[in-house]
Amino acid sequence: MIQKYPSVLLENAVNEFAKLPGVGRKTALRLVLHMLRQDNKTVENFSSAILTLKNEVKYCKSCYNISDADICPICSNTSRDSSIVCVVENIKEVMAIENTSQFKGLYHVLGGIISPIDGIGPGDLQIESLVKRVAEGHIKEIILALSTTMEGDTTNFYIYKKLAPYNIKISMIARGISIGDEIEYADEVTLGRSIINRTLFNESFNL
Amino acid sequence: MIQKYPSVLLENAVNEFAKLPGVGRKTALRLVLHMLRQDNKTVENFSSAILTLKNEVKYCKSCYNISDADICPICSNTSRDSSIVCVVENIKEVMAIENTSQFKGLYHVLGGIISPIDGIGPGDLQIESLVKRVAEGHIKEIILALSTTMEGDTTNFYIYKKLAPYNIKISMIARGISIGDEIEYADEVTLGRSIINRTLFNESFNL
Structure with a gap:
């Protein structure tokens, strides 16, 4: 028309x-x-x-999240655990995770994920700065929280290889059936993953 | 949240x-x-x-549609029939009707419809200018093409009363079952109106 x-x-x-x-x-x-x-x-x-x-617009000099100050409120909050860093794609994920109130560590905002089709390589993302943060020796655990797409998996794997030389724990967020979802209608990849990564019943509820 | x-x-x-x-x-x-x-x-x-x-932004001095010139391309097109004027709420309806290629007259854009709840009275709309256009004596027919809401009906009626003293034809666009719609699922008001306003079969297809 x-x-x-x-x-x-x-x-x-x-x-x-x-x-x-x-x-x-x-x-x-x-x-x-x-x-x-x-x-x-x-x-x-x-x-x-x-x-x-x-x-x-300014970005936090530590985690590269959008911030009005040089160091964002999360990074400058001394009551947070600076030894655990959650790696996310952008500010939306930071806000989503903050809303759960379940994470008290710090973040590292990549500013995207590796996507050759969009011309985004590792050099366009805050990966070197993450390696530098880890190299400083204070960080004990890195949690990878990227999307489960091919690009997300590629980025996860790239970061994993980059951080492998440092003796730290590298984890990724759990994949499984969403709370409230019917098992019958879950896709088979998610369902399969939820069985492989099953958790102890008493641990899930702190029994 | x-x-x-x-x-x-x-x-x-x-x-x-x-x-x-x-x-x-x-x-x-x-x-x-x-x-x-x-x-x-x-x-x-x-x-x-x-x-x-x-x-x-400028508005056409004749029809009050958005225009870059003082008189919009539709009003200044001499091949169009300036004796028929279609009254619409805003530019979106002008564009929708133009897309049908079924109307070769001119428009009059009210800039809204009478809606006391939103504080819009007849004085906020281009109704006086419509009456003035009609009073000039050249217009033979006014087609009312407003939404079939209470506000649209109110505005239609207000305009009808205002134009009644002038000896012109005042019509409104046909209401009926949409092309492709199942009669079974049509709402009863529309279906009722489609029966009252039935058209001759041979006239509908120019037989």
């Missing part, structure tokens, strides 16, 4: 919004018309918020 | 994106992180496109 826009300005704005992931041209038009109905101040705030973030 | 952001700049950007209709905080974060991965030029283009549109 060819959509003819009566205004180049409108078309430009729709094109820009349509570049957002998961936003098609119809949704983009809806969003642009919504913005057009807002007052000038609202549109200015929207427009400047993303530009300011892009221009002024 | 409380999401703690490690950066105020990030939080601001997420808050702004989350104001978009249909965008929740999780999607907003995803969109913001996507923008953060783009180069500076892309973010600048995105940011400026919406601001430029907001600051420089």
Whole structure:
């Protein structure tokens, strides 16, 4: 369907919004018309918020998470266990894990995963800085928490090889049936993994 | 679920994106992180496109559709029938009707519909300008093409009353069963309307 826009300005704005992931041209038009109905101040705030973030964003010098300070609040929190570091793809995983309140160690944010198809190699990620952190000798355990995709597995394996020379524990988050899921409908790879990695009943509940 | 952001700049950007209709905080974060991965030029283009549109948008002086010129391409197209005017809520309906290639008249864009709950009265819409266009005497038919909601019906009725003194035909777009829909599953109001407004078989197909 060819959509003819009566205004180049409108078309430009729709094109820009349509570049957002998961936003098609119809949704983009809806969003642009919504913005057009807002007052000038609202549109200015929207427009400047993303530009300011892009221009002024900083990354924690230790874990490379997005941060306003040189060292992020998590890394500078002395009550956390700095001997355990959880390796994640980006800030979304940090926030998801923080929400569980189950992890009291620190993070290392790679900023992506190895993906040759997208032109992302190990050099584009914060892997050398992770090796450097480990080489300092204070870290006892690295938890790998990347997606279970081919790219995630590749990245896990690459990091594993890089860290193998250092005498530390390298673990990965448990894979298994989600809480609340029906076993009948679980995919066979997950179900198989959940049997191989079965846990002792009393340990799971601290009995 | 409380999401703690490690950066105020990030939080601001997420808050702004989350104001978009249909965008929740999780999607907003995803969109913001996507923008953060783009180069500076892309973010600048995105940011400026919406601001430029907001600051420089013009409306056609005749039909009040969004336009870059004083008179929009549809109104200035002399091959179109300027004696028939289709009244629509906004530019989305203009584009949808234009896509059908079934309408060769002009439009009148109200810029919304009467909705007391949102504080939108007749004075906020381009109704007086429609009456003025009709009063000029050249228009023979007005087609009302608003949504079949209570607000749409109210607006239709208001416009009908306003235009009643002028001796013109006032029609509304046909309501009936959508092409391809099963009659069994049609709602009863639509089905009832489709029977009342039945059309002659030979006329429907130009037999």
